[in-house]
Amino acid sequence: MGAGVTPARRRLYSPLPPCSTPARMNRLIDRMPAGARGPAWMILSCFAFATMWGLIRLASRDLSPFVLVFYRNAFGLLxxxxxxLRNPGLMVTSRLPVHVRRATSGIIATYCTFYAVSNAPMAVALAINYSAPLFATVGAVLFLGEKIHGRRIGAVLVGFAGVLVVLRPGSMPMTPGIAAAMISAVTTAFSLVAIKQLVGSDDSRSVTVWSFVLMLPVSAAVALFWWKWPAPETWPLLVAIGICAAVGQLSMSRAFQLSEATAVMPYDFVRFGLVTLIGITMFDERLDAFTLIGGALVIGSTIYLAYREAVVARSLRPASQVADRAL
Structure with a gap:
């Protein structure tokens, strides 16, 4: 296990089975040095999510984003x-209300994300989406009673300043796609707060699966209002969207399982670069300096927030765990 994993986290989690991600990639990463595995899983999640965004844009030419969310959940769960099947006890949980709360905010965030990707510049939508941890920090203070001090307040303010740089109020029109990206960031923050409550007791794989299970019937009902059978050439895109969603979520969970957030968060820049590249090469989007600068401010502030959270967690860790880490 990576250097950032405490004994309690070792007991809580077990390695992902080879069937959960491509077996060859699973074996390849497991052969890497311990310190490289967390970043490798994070980079894999970046490729999965960036690919999914490109596929969403392509599939949205045939289907409504509200139908795409259903197929994302259906093929992701598949x-x-x-x-x-390999882990029959994975769905056992005593915290179903928290899973429901996470799934409720998660499905709103997914609808808004899919709509934003279909109707706004992808790099802009992603830069706004990166502000979710900033809203989550505020939510943790308001709903979980966490205390926030000067440095973290400063990081939050810098992050929100980055959002303003991206949006350029008065210069960039507030289109439905941009508005959806903003709502997605806020609702994703509520999901992050719920996940933070869940990962202390539930396996991260369970958290991922429950989200697909709870979101599937709701997305099926909503899809009926926009229902249209996909064209034959759209079916492979839908299957790939579901697979990318599942691989991306599991890979990111694995990254945070193996390493502290401060060790893997900087690698999320890869996703920003990939999404920007996809937008430019596949959809003729322009490279916007304001989006790059604002996105860098937002991502930098979230990385710093992760660093401060790790510092606080280490300061509160029992002496016995500190001693164990030193061995």
């Missing part, structure tokens, strides 16, 4: 089924 991709997770082998893992469920």
């Amino acid at each position: 991709a997770l089924t082998p893992m469920l």
Whole structure:
């Protein structure tokens, strides 16, 4: 396990089975030095999520984003089924209300993200989406009673300043796609707060699976209002969207399982670069300096918030765990 994993986290989690991600990639990463595994999983999640965004834009030419969310959940859950069969106790939980709360905010965030990707410049939508941890920090203070001090307040303010740089109020029109990206960031923050409550007791794989299970019937009902059968050439895109969603979420969970957030968060810049490249090369989007600068401010502030959270967590860690880490 990576250097950032405490004994309690070692007991809580077990390695992902080979069927949950491509077996060859799973074996390749497991052969890497311990300190490189967390970043490698994070980079894999970046490729999965960036690919998914490109596929969403392509599939939205045929189907409504509200229908795409249903297929994302259906094929994503299908991709997770082998893992469920290998781990029959994975769905056992005593915290179903928290899972429901996470899924409720998660499905709103997913709808808004899919709509934003379909109707706004992808790099802009992603830069706004990166502000979710900033809203989550505020939510943790308001709903979980966490205390926030000067440095973290400063990081939050810098992050929100980055959002303003991206949006350039008065210069960039507030289109429905941009508005959806903003709502996605806020609702994603509520999901992050719920996940923070869950990962202390539930396996991260369970948290991922429950989100797909709870979101599937709701997305099926909503999809009926925009229902249209996909064209034959759209089906492979839909299957790939579901697989990318499942692989991306599991890979990111694995990254945070193996390493502290401060060790893997900087690698999320890869996702920003990939999404920007996809937008430019596939959809003729322009490279916007304001988006790059604002996105860098937002991402930098979230990395610093992760660093401060790790510092605080280490200062509160029992002496016995500190001693164990030193061995």
